[in-house]
Amino acid sequence: MAGSKSGPGIERVAILGLGLIGGSLGLALRKRGVKEVAGYDRHPETIETALTLGAINRPAADPATAVQGAQVVILAVPVGALGSLAGSIVPFLDPEAIVTDTGSVKGAVVRDLEAIFRDRARYVGGHPMAGSERAGIAAADGYLLENAVYVLTPTPATDTRALKSLEGLFQSLGSRVITLDPDEHDLIVAGVSHLPHFLAVSLVQAAGELAREHPLALMLAAGGFRDTTRIAGGDPVMWRDIFLYNREAILALLKSWRCQIDALEEMIRAGDATGLETVLNEARALRARVPARQKGLLPALHELVVTVPDRPGVIGAMATSLGDAGINIIDIEILRVREGEGGSIRLGFTTAAAATRALEILQNSGINVRLLENA
Structure with missing residues (x-):
């Protein structure tokens, strides 16, 4: 899991578009210690919700106000809206500002945005490989990007310092950052x-x-x-x-x-x-051959299924015993539960060694647990 600090030297971020991805980024940035997260959305009620949830701490009435003074600007709007939004903020950006987007398409988007920001800001294409069937700020999750792949799509025109800054920033949120050619x-x-x-x-x-x-x-x-x-x-x-x-x-x-x-x-x-x-x-x-239960392009998790009784504190005690042994639970899911009897919980670990050690600890505690075969 990432540390508590944001990317090196980044204290002011602006997010334009406060839906699932923009809101989740805001929550994660605030949780990781970014001093100011300014936010704009075309729906005023969304801005208010983002402020209430803690996804932003400086609401902005328009994009120009949001980006002023920002070291990093994140464009988290649908792909079709990126070009017009990018053009509207160009006059208000600090020349050293880093601009990125979260669009799921990169080839055409990167070409368009590189042309718009050329000599006006440092642009790097991006795509967090995380999401949900739910949409909007109400679905935002500060942990959405943890252990998810975050793709950055540099080109020969990309400023290498800006690329390194974004790699550090998104790694600080717990993401696994990789780089790909936009068309690939x-x-x-x-x-x-x-x-x-x-x-x-x-x-x-x-x-x-x-x-x-x-x-x-x-x-x-x-x-x-x-x-x-x-x-x-x-x-x-x-x-x-x-x-x-x-x-x-x-x-x-x-x-x-x-x-x-x-x-x-x-x-x-x-x-x-x-x-x-x-x-x-x-x-x-x-x-x-497809990795099971992964986020983005991550390798498969190593998993256990635990059967626990319906007793207050049992999940917390289980997590504490593993934490005390230095074992990090990377993913957890309640599979099924029956009131008064208990239920089954899936625990995910990044390595086979961690899963095996967790299996031993839980079995020694008298907990019914088994390794889950990936399928």
Whole structure:
């Protein structure tokens, strides 16, 4: 887990756009000791909520006011709004200010924003690989970026000192910072983020069509459908812009996906049991290589499942015993609970050694615990 200090020498940050990502960044920055976090959003009630939650401590009535005196400016608005917002703040920036964005598309965005900020500020493209199907400041979480990958997308025009400053700042929030070429970033996220969202939306739409004739369809939707389509609940404006701004990569991957669908359809039509089983086995093997329960591009967590009784303080005592042994729980999730009996909790650790040591400690404390196989 990161230390308590922000990036070196950064005391004043401005965030323009106080939704899930902007609000979460504000909470994390304030928690890590940044002296001033100025915030602007086009909805005044959002600014008030951000102030109440502690995501900002200097509300601003307009973007120009927010960025004045800021050492780092974070543009956390939908991709389609980045260009106009960037142009509006240029006259008010300190020439040494570092500007970054949180857009999920980088190629076109980086080219546009580098042109806008050239000789006026130091721009570095960015994309925190974290999120939620929920949107808005109410969903902001100061821990959202902890252990998540934060991608920075420098180009030959990028100021190296600005890049190092942002690396330090986001590492201080607990993120794992990596750098990628902007266009490489767009191709990768098209495959692992944008295409899955597109497919989730299409599945929901297909189920909706079915439900018009068979009203029980959505009621009968089981865990598989809910898990597969959960991300379809994301911010429509944000995803509209992502699909349009990263259209080339998405369309290329959709072409490949459509070939896979056509091949499966033909196997079903032909009654090709052998072919179907081969494809299903290949898919199963490939799926097993995907790291389980990760944030962004992190390697898989090493996990335990703990069964605990329904007793006050039991979770706190368990965490304390591991903390006293120097073991850091990197992720925790309540899997199921039954009042009066107890429940199951998943604990995540960054290394196999930490998970094994935690297993020993908890077993020696009489707690029912087992290693969880990643799947």
